[in-house]
Amino acid sequence: MQIPDLWLVQKAKNGDTAAFGALLTRHSRRVYNLLLRLTGSSALAEDLTQETFLTAYQRLSDWRGVGQLSTWLCGIAVKHHLAARRKARFTETLDAHEELAAGLSSDPLARYTQHEAKQALDMAISALPTHYREVFVLVRVQELRYREVAELLEIPLGTVQSRLAQASVLLQRALSHSIEELPQKGTKRHVL
Known part of the structure; x- marks a missing residue:
């Protein structure tokens, strides 16, 4: 306990x-x-x-x-x-990425795909303008409530909501290209 x-x-x-x-x-x-x-x-x-x-x-x-x-x-x-x-x-x-979770699949393609997706997400988050990144990390990663974030950053609640929405749009754009390049499970690969 x-x-x-x-x-x-x-x-x-x-x-x-x-x-x-x-x-x-x-x-x-x-x-x-x-x-x-x-x-x-x-x-x-x-x-x-x-x-x-x-x-x-x-x-x-x-x-x-x-x-x-x-x-x-x-x-x-x-x-x-x-x-x-x-x-x-x-x-x-x-300059640093968190270690991959210990429970990853033993499938090398799945491990590679998960690692690449995590790197792409970390890079996309770090590339966000600071005021969007702060709100995104506090709400989506740290799971704080909007009101808590507004108090911490000393901004209106509506600003938290609009910055989060804009951060999500920017991340979606940045990641759409990266995700298309990742190998998909079940994709046939030719081995020489």
């Missing part, structure tokens, strides 16, 4: 560094993945993840147990990302 976040936060507030370490272990991957998708840079995502957890440690008393701790942490991460972007401290390059 997993120890609840609220209990760990209470222990960490009282100086228990092991409890905060457990929170860090539990939530750092999600925060890092969010920041990696937002920045397109693994080095910057690592730096911002560290800043996020440093801020979270300093402001643990701000989280009152309402909502999920992971959402609160992602909010801090987005604010660090926005501050870094305003200061022009990050680049728009994508």
Whole structure:
């Protein structure tokens, strides 16, 4: 049985560094993945993840147990990302891809197709204009609610919806060419 976040936060507030370490272990991957998708840079995502957890440690008393701790942490991460972007401290390059899921098919063609599709999607997401990419990643990848995204990015709810729609259109266009080039299962191949 997993120890609840609220209990760990209470222990960490009282100086228990092991409890905060457990929170860090539990939530750092999600925060890092969010920041990696937002920045397109693994080095910057690592730096911002560290800043996020440093801020979270300093402001643990701000989280009152309402909502999920992971959402609160992602909010801090987005604010660090926005501050870094305003200061022009990050680049728009994508230099790392997440590892393929362990449960991939043993079929080499299926593995190749899945890998190529994932790379095409990652590249298409990283190529989106920043304001579309932020909304897309927060809503579709991190699965935050529109209202949460509006609050995090400090934009109107309607802007979240329109940016998400535009991001989807741009991704669909970018991926339509890539998907047509992928080998289809059941396609006959001639072997020499």
